[in-house]
Structure formats: structure tokens, C-alpha cells
Amino acid sequence: DAMVIQNPRYQVTQFGKPVTLSCSQTLNHNVMYWYQQKSSQAPKLLFHYYDKDFNNEADTPDNFQSRRPNTSFCFLDIRSPGLGDAAMYLCATSRETGGNNEQFFGPGTRLTVL
Amino acid sequence: GQNIDQPTEMTATEGAIVQINCTYQTSGFNGLFWYQQHAGEAPTFLSYNVLDGLEEKGRFSSFLSRSKGYSYLLLKELQMKDSASYLCAVRDWATGGGNKLTFGTGTQLKVEL
Numbered sequence: 001d002a003m004v005i006q007n008p009r010y011q012v013t014q015f016g017k018p019v020t021l022s023c024s025q026t027l028n029h030n031v032m033y034w035y036q037q038k039s040s041q042a043p044k045l046l047f048h049y050y051d052k053d054f055n056n057e058a059d060t061p062d063n064f065q066s067r068r069p070n071t072s073f074c075f076l077d078i079r080s081p082g083l084g085d086a087a088m089y090l091c092a093t094s095r096e097t098g099g100n101n102e103q104f105f106g107p108g109t110r111l112t113v114l
Numbered sequence: 115g116q117n118i119d120q121p122t123e124m125t126a127t128e129g130a131i132v133q134i135n136c137t138y139q140t141s142g143f144n145g146l147f148w149y150q151q152h153a154g155e156a157p158t159f160l161s162y163n164v165l166d167g168l169e170e171k172g173r174f175s176s177f178l179s180r181s182k183g184y185s186y187l188l189l190k191e192l193q194m195k196d197s198a199s200y201l202c203a204v205r206d207w208a209t210g211g212g213n214k215l216t217f218g219t220g221t222q223l224k225v226e227l
Contacts, residue, residue, distance in 0.1 A: 004156075042118075042201065042217035043157065057214075090156055098205075100164070102147065103215065105156035 003027050004106035006091050012112045013081050021076040021109045023091030029104070031097055032074040034066060035090040037108075043090055049074060050097060078111075086113045118218035120202050125224045126192055134187045134200050134221045142207030147215065148176050148187045149201040157201055160187065189223075197225045 005024045013019040023032065031050050035043035047056045049068045063085070065077040078085055088110050092103040117139045126132040138146070145164045149157035161169055163178035163185060175188040187200055199220035206216065 040219070042219045045214055045216075048214075098144070100145070100162045102159040102162060105158070107156050108154075110154075 004091060004093055004104050006089075006106040006109050008109060009107060010110050010112070012114060013078075014114050015083065016080045019078050019081055019111070021078075021089050021091075021111070023074045023076070023106055024072050025093045025104075026072070027093055027095070027104065028071060029093035029095045030071075031094045031101075032068060033092040033094075033103065034064075034074070034076050035092065037088045037090055038086075046076070081111070081113045083113050086111055118202055118204055118216060120200075120218045120221045122219070123222040123224070125226060126189075128192055128194060128225055128227055130192050131188065131190050132192060132223065134189070134202075134223065136185045136187075136202030136218060138183050138185075138202070138204045138218075140183070140204055140206040143180055143183075144205040144207045146176075146178055146185050146205070147203040148174075148185075149203060149217075151199045151201055151220065153198075160200075192225050194225050194227075197223060199223070 003026055007022050033048040034046045037043040045057055046060045046064055047066050063079050068074045088108045090108045091106040094101045094103045119137045147162050148160040150160050151157040161176035163176050168177045173190045178185045199222050201220045202218040203215045
């Protein structure tokens, strides 16, 4: 059974055209994360939600926004995608933060910017 | 912030044992995770260490030495399907309220016949 679902798996957008990536979870976890992963690089945390509490990373560009309307769903909005934003975007969840709470990752959305 | 170092790539033979090392620097160590990531797929959790010593889970084991800032992932009885990238990730009390995972760039393991 799918636990962390990301749609679409592949997304193509044009330079400057807003795009939204979606993530949903069936685990009822409190925490949801968005990572950006470029080819042969480490996943880089953009932000995370603990319930409705939003936590932005200091170096996440303003171009990236997120929404979590309920426990199950979280969205990544890229307001004006640039060529440098082409990457794999990974959504992850964990029951809690800290301790041995592992993060469960979705399959990712690969974003192409033309 | 953290500095996490792993070898970029390794090659091993089917049926053999391979050890993937990870060294890190943190201000306040708060746990280390190993993830497996096949090409084009999401990372999947392998192991978690927070105390010194060895954690064994089937063919995979992970070791931690906090004083040395060192961990390794040991894979036994290698199978072709073990060809993947192995990511070391560290949590640090000093970043993200102690909740943020910082990933290394991963070690690409190739298993050959």
C-alpha cells in the first residue's frame, strides 16, 4: 500500500510559469518535509511542517512556498521556476521529530524547466 | 553546520561483504541514519544509530563511534539488487531545533558478478 504519494511523478514547466507539486500520506504522521535533490547531490531540506507549524530553512529561496491544508496533504509551490530549479523534489513524513523517528519518502517528482 | 563525508563510489562482487564509511562533524550529535536510494527512486530507511556500537538488521549492519564522528554500513552476502546509492544522514541539536536531517552526497555502490 502506498504510504507517501507524490503527484505527478514527472512535471514539465516553462521558465517563470508557476507550478505546484503535491504530496499526500496515509500514515497520519505529524511531520511532513520537502527536499530538493539535484543529480548526484544530497537531498536538501527546503522546509517542514510539524502539524500546522511551518519551519522554513534559512537558505530556502523565497521562490519556494508550501501549504499544508490538513494532516494528509502538503503542497510545494514554485512561484517562478528558473532553470536552476530543475531537480527531483522529495516529500517525506515522520511520526514525530527526533529520536529514532525515521523519515518515509515518497517516490519524488522530477521537475523539468524549459 | 554538518560536514558529512562518504566515498563517492565503490565496487564489490556478488556474495562478498562491503563496508561503506561515513565521517561527520556536528555541534550536538543527535542520531545517524543510513538510507538506500536506487536510481530515480526515493530513499528508503536502512538503519538508525544514536549510541556507540553495532546495530544488526539481517544482511545490513551499521556501526557508530560518536567520539570519532564515524559510522559505517556493512552489507553482507551482496546481491545485484544492492547496487544503489547509500546515503549517510546526521541529525544535530544545533540545527533545525535538533530535528533536521543533513544528508551526505551518498556512496554509489556497484555490485558485479
